[in-house]
Amino acid sequence: MYASTKSVSSGSAVTVAxxxxxxxxxxxxxxxxxxxxxxxxxxxxxxxxxxSNRAPLDVVMEACGSAHHWARVFVRxxxxxxxxxxxxxxxxxxxxxxxxxxAAGLLExxxxxxxxxxxxxxxxxxxxxxxHRVREFHKAQRTAAINLARGLLREFGIAIPLGAAKVRPAxxxxxxxxxxxxxxxxxxxxxxxxxxxxxxEKAMAAxxxxxxxxxxxxxxxxxxxxxxxVGLLTATAMSAGxxxxxxxxxxxxxxxxxxxxxxxxxxxxxRKLGRIGKQGDVYLRTLLIHGARSNLLQAALRRKxxxxxxxxxxxxxxxxxxxxxxxxxxxxxxxxxxxxxxxxHHGASFNPDHVSRRSAA
Numbered sequence: 387m388y389a390s391t392k393s394v395s396s397g398s399a400v401t402v403a404x405x406x407x408x409x410x411x412x413x414x415x416x417x418x419x420x421x422x423x424x425x426x427x428x429x430x431x432x433x434x435x436x437x438s439n440r441a442p443l444d445v446v447m448e449a450c451g452s453a454h455h456w457a458r459v460f461v462r463x464x465x466x467x468x469x470x471x472x473x474x475x476x477x478x479x480x481x482x483x484x485x486x487x488x489a490a491g492l493l494e495x496x497x498x499x500x501x502x503x504x505x506x507x508x509x510x511x512x513x514x515x516x517x518h519r520v521r522e523f524h525k526a527q528r529t530a531a532i533n534l535a536r537g538l539l540r541e542f543g544i545a546i547p548l549g550a551a552k553v554r555p556a557x558x559x560x561x562x563x564x565x566x567x568x569x570x571x572x573x574x575x576x577x578x579x580x581x582x583x584x585x586x587e588k589a590m591a592a593x594x595x596x597x598x599x600x601x602x603x604x605x606x607x608x609x610x611x612x613x614x615x616v617g618l619l620t621a622t623a624m625s626a627g628x629x630x631x632x633x634x635x636x637x638x639x640x641x642x643x644x645x646x647x648x649x650x651x652x653x654x655x656x657r658k659l660g661r662i663g664k665q666g667d668v669y670l671r672t673l674l675i676h677g678a679r680s681n682l683l684q685a686a687l688r689r690k691x692x693x694x695x696x697x698x699x700x701x702x703x704x705x706x707x708x709x710x711x712x713x714x715x716x717x718x719x720x721x722x723x724x725x726x727x728x729x730x731h732h733g734a735s736f737n738p739d740h741v742s743r744r745s746a747a
Contacts, residue, residue, distance in 0.1 A: 399423050401444040402437070403492035405485050406452055412485035415443075416493045425486070438463050446496040448472045449504040457506045469504040470495055505629045514600055514626035518619070518669065521593045528586035531579050538576065542567050554580060597622045606630075609729065612736040613722055614684075614698065615677030620670075624726075627667055632731055637724030644671050646720040662716060671719075678718035682706060696738040 399415035411433040415424035428436055437443065442464050447453050449469040457467040470492065478498075479491035495501060507515075532553050536546050539560055546556040557580055560566060561573050568576075601607040601622050610621035624631075634640040641647050645665040651658040664671070685699035686706075695703070698721065706714035729736045 399443065401446060401493065401496060403446045403489045403496065404456075405488040405492065406447055406450060406456065407485070410485065412489045414486070414489035414493050416496075420493055420497050422490060422493065425489075427485070434459075437465060442466065444468065444496070446470060446492050448475050448492065454507045454512055458509070461506065467506060468496065469506060470501055471504060474498075474501045505633065507626070507629070510600075511626040511629065514597070514622055517593050517596055517600075518623055518626075521590050522669070524586040524589045524593070528583055528590070531582045531586070535576060535579050535583075538572070539568075554583065594618065601625075606730075609736070610726060613726055613729075614736075614738055615674075615681035615718070615722055616726070617677065620673040620677050623670055623673055627670055630730075631727045634727060637727035637731075640727045641720045641723045644674065644723055646671060646674070646716065646723060674719040674723060675715055678702075678722060679711075679715040681722075682711065682715055682718060698738040 398417060400418055401416040401420065403414045403416065405412040409430055411428045411430070413426040413428065413436070414422050415426075417423050426436065437445070437460060443466070445457075445460050445465045445467045447456065447467070447469055448471075450472055453469050457469060460467050475492055475495040478494040479487050481487065528550075532550055535553060535557050539546060539557065544556075544560050544566060546553055557576060560568065561576060597618055601611070601618055604622070604625055606625045607621040610616050610624055611618065616624075628640075628643075631640060634643065638647070642663065643666045645663045645668075647663055648659040649661060649663050651660060681699070682702050685695055685703050688695055688699070689703060698718070701721075702714055702718045705717055709717075725736060728734075
């Protein structure tokens with residue numbers, strides 16, 4: 387039904403732009419001048435082998451769902467693949483959005499050398515990211531079950547203290563108590579909610595064990611975990627999501643890709659810096675900021691106990707007193723990202739007492 391081919395003009399195709407979908411795929415073949423010389427609209431079955439018998443091409447796709455899978459498939463049969471960020475490719479689509487227009491826009495975006503392609507992820511990297519997504523799913527389910535138990539018991543005058551670890555003992559005590567007004571049917575339902583919470587916690591623990599095995603065999607993860615505020619989750623997520631940090635020209639580029647640098651509204655001699663950009667992977671940025679927040683709290687506790695602090699902790703505490711805890715946590719996450727890049731770039735261990743040449747000058 388969808389296997390149709392149309393030749394638009396003469397010329398040898400050297401680039402093909404592919405608009406990916408679940409069932410219907412639109413292909414636009416371009417010559418050396420990026421002019422469309424052939425179009426195809428294929429079903430999923432026909433698309434799987436459409437480029438197997440063709441001469442090597444430059445394949446351009448958006449970095450969207452299933453893009454990394456198809457990229458690995460096309461690389462195995464000898465093609466060169468570039469995955470372009472979807473938000474940048476969208477600007478090249480003219481007028482109405484259709485599959486044909488999207489494919490033509492991708493072909494036009496391929497001409498722009500300023501658009502940096504997204505690295506193709508391996509199956510292991512995608513699998514690691516999938517483990518993180520499943521863990522987040524179980525965590526959300528557990529949080530919903532905890533909030534449900536808290537809300538229901540509060541209606542009967544039973545308040546549960548803060549902390550997820552205190553929920554199960556408090557709910558069990560309420561279910562076993564005979565002097566409250568909990569109906570028997572609700573007691574059975576709350577017992578099932580406790581089972582749901584326990585099931586989610588076991589699933590999360592199993593995933594964390596799998597991530598531990600992955601990190602143990604990943605040299606990059608082991609290096610990342612040397613940094614303060616970077617644990618198992620952050621290290622495995624960064625290794626799978628970002629790959630080799632050396633692909634970024636500098637640590638500032640890495641921090642900017644994570645959305646940890648300020649938005650800029652500048653013109654002429656007027657320069658305005660706003661809040662952080664919040665671009666890139668939301669999950670990675672959240673992990674880094676939470677890790678920095680934990681590192682900042684640990685530094686405050688060490689100072690209270692009279693224990694020694696490294697230079698990074700001293701700087702973070704001084705910034706927290708000046709700008710507030712939240713801004714200092716984000717700034718510390720930014721510094722951590724830049725120092726992780728530097729450690730990877732120079733092949734050195736993470737050093738919280740490191741002083742850059744620019745700072746020393």
